[in-house]
Amino acid sequence: MDVIGALMTRCSIRTFGPAPVPAETVGRLLDVLHRSPSAADARPWQFVVVDRRDLLGRLDAAMPKCDMLKTAPLAILVCADPARGKIPGFWPQDCAAATENLLIAVHGLGLGGVWIGLHPVADRERAVREILGVPDGIVPFAMVAIGTPAEQPKLEDRRDPSRVHRNGW
Numbered sequence: 001m002d003v004i005g006a007l008m009t010r011c012s013i014r015t016f017g018p019a020p021v022p023a024e025t026v027g028r029l030l031d032v033l034h035r036s037p038s039a040a041d042a043r044p045w046q047f048v049v050v051d052r053r054d055l056l057g058r059l060d061a062a063m064p065k066c067d068m069l070k071t072a073p074l075a076i077l078v079c080a081d082p083a084r085g086k087i088p089g090f091w092p093q094d095c096a097a098a099t100e101n102l103l104i105a106v107h108g109l110g111l112g113g114v115w116i117g118l119h120p121v122a123d124r125e126r127a128v129r130e131i132l133g134v135p136d137g138i139v140p141f142a143m144v145a146i147g148t149p150a151e152q153p154k155l156e157d158r159r160d161p162s163r164v165h166r167n168g169w
């Protein structure tokens with residue numbers, strides 16, 4: 001799949017088959033995460049791989065509307081490590097860039113995934129911090145549930161020329 005094809009056909013997958021994600025694939029996803037862009041190349045992030053069913057179940061139980069964790073065999077938590085930032089205030093953008101790269105890579109490898117927003121939802125951040133033992137000073141930013149797609153949502157045309165401005169507003 002080429003890059004434009006991946007970007008144009010990616011969609012959120014929230015129901016997964018039971019197949020585990022092979023360790024080699026997890027390694028490739030981590031490689032992609034580490035290659036993400038960040039302001040001043042600060043890489044103000046940490047990643048937590050979660051593939052234990054009991055932990056995924058506890059995360060699902062602790063966070064409303066996270067049913068995707070009922071069937072996902074894998075989730076990768078993207079945390080911010082703001083102390084590693086070089087230009088103050090950029091870490092949310094850095095972590096969002098990494099999270100999006102992960103989502104695209106998941107799709108490009110024939111898997112499915114969905115972004116679960118954590119920061120700045122205090123209840124979700126607290127639940128993830130507690131269940132996964134995230135230390136103080138590290139911010140649980142987003143979680144991506146990953147697995148074999150068990151649904152194929154219809155892609156919609158979202159083009160909206162009224163949002164596009166040329167050479168100024």
Ligand SMILES: Cc1cc2nc3c(=O)[nH]c(=O)nc-3n(C[C@H](O)[C@H](O)[C@H](O)COP(=O)(O)O)c2cc1C
Nearest residue numbers: 010011012013014065066068114115116117118153
């Ligand atoms: C910052 C952010 C937070 C999100 N949080 C959630 C979430 O908590 N639960 C969920 O089901 N989807 C979540 N999503 C996925 C969006 O709902 C989804 O991207 C959007 O509906 C567009 O659909 P698509 O991903 O299929 O293009 C989130 C996406 C982003 C970018």
